[in-house]
Amino acid sequence: MQVRDQVLWRRTGELQIGTCASRAVTLRGLSPAETALLLDLQVPRSREWLEDALARNGIAADRWESLWRAASTPPPRRADHPDRQVIALLDDHELTVRAGADLARRGARLVRDGQGPGALPALALLTDAYVSDPLRTAVLLRHDIPHLPIVVEDDGVTLGPVVRPGVTGCCRCLELARTDADECWPALATQLRVLPTPPVDVEVARVAIPIASRVAHAHLAGHVHGGGFRITAHTLLPVDPIPVHPACACAGLTPPSGDAHVPA
Template identity: 30%
Template sequence: MRLRPGSHVLWRREGTSQVHADPELAVVLDGLSVEEQRLLEGLGRETSESAVLARGRELGIRAPRVRELLTRLEACGALERDRDPAVGHHGLGAELDHWSRVAQRDARDVLTRRQEAVVAVLGLDRLGLLLASGLAAAGVGTLLTEDRARVRREDVGLGGYTLRDVGEQRGDRARGILRLTYPHVRTSAPPRTRPDLVVLVDHGVSDPVRLRPLVREDVTHLLVVVREVDVLVGPLVTPGGGPCGRCVELHRTDADDRWPALATQLLGAPDRGVEATSALLAAGTAVGEVLAHLDGRPVATSGTSLAVDARRPVPRTRQWPVHPECGCTGLAVVPGGAQPAPA
């Protein structure tokens, strides 16, 4: 038993202590005796419940009152009664502590869900590998990576490619880097394993050839598109439950009837490097959306794209309604259907 790393019991005044410093998490304990405050302040050292009870007796605090105080600390995620040694071995202690404070309870179930999850990342430039590394560091158990393109000089750094990797196949090197850096991560799965989510990293425009089978097989997927000066993260597509990638393209065609010709040319264009700040911002945004989906928390990219731009610290949003001519949700065609919200 110990005070959870990163959590605090702070003295406010005589008789009042505060659990957590963050105003959104803070819990104020009133009506404490001087001895009770001393007991709480000593919980930063790892110990056992029996030792805490013994310390309470030394200070003249009855056992039921000690247990009451411990229960209050546990209820706001500040107290850890035990820890699986594997959590520390895999470098996931900060994840457990953070989400326990957020949830105000022990969040081992969050890590368990992540460890059981299967996420595929298709497209492994520096942004894609950085994204996959972020998911591994957050505790995702199985990462399936695919990219047959070669590592370029512009891919080196950030995600983990080195100069020695230049010219090697991205998918092979990405798997090696993930296994070396995160030994707990599995980079393969039995045949016909169904991913919980697929992330598609494309340049210029999403590849419809990769999108169709995901919609057909009802696989949730997140679109990430590197454009000339920004990166679009989203929408996160839940087939049948909102707009899909084809909806986005149909809306673009409504706005510009020559978009299909432009998109075809973009599909055939070679990938280019991703500017460092854009890669960091986009990878972080995408990792957050994937984890929110796996954890069962609300996502920001449901029917929405977030435009991440190195020139602006806050993403711009663009909403995409289901396009009436797509048919991905079974909606009937409505003349003059809904138009996307302006960027």
């Protein structure tokens, strides 16, 4: 008996099975003994060795069966292209619409406002002025829908990062981090949300639209990129991934497919 892939320690009570982010499984809620046992099973072990280890550490057979099943089952493999995957366009802003059109040319199926038959969208695109709309992003989080937030400001556009519910930080995590840095940020954000949407510079749009499409395409293909991009008329800069903020409710979300919480 041997774990199917490399076992990586993430933090206390949490292991990752596999090195590839798009194919890895995260196990949460592990006891110290369960953590040690899974790490030991990176090399082949006999059935007798396992039974002795379970008895010695007081791990019940049904608990181990549940744990082993979670560790042994990889998440469904995503296609290397977005054919037939559903993209929800949540507004009529030119960046949302034109990035969606580019994805449709690559084979994705577009729906408006997330409404359509079948499963939930594989990704939602939304564009806001100055600050992402917290009501829209909260609905997406509640339904475990990954989304690419696009924010238009006076001097440029910020694309992403893609929010993966239960895996990455969310737009509210970003707002909380901004509040930590500037206690006046909530007051500023409230005023920014009611300002008219600024126009997008033609050259900025020319660069931003294909990048937004490529970021979305990469997400659909399972190629995880944790960061985003900040685009102005003169610069193209990377944006750091959004860390999960401890005060945000998304920190307690149930992990989506690919992550496994093994109940005690």
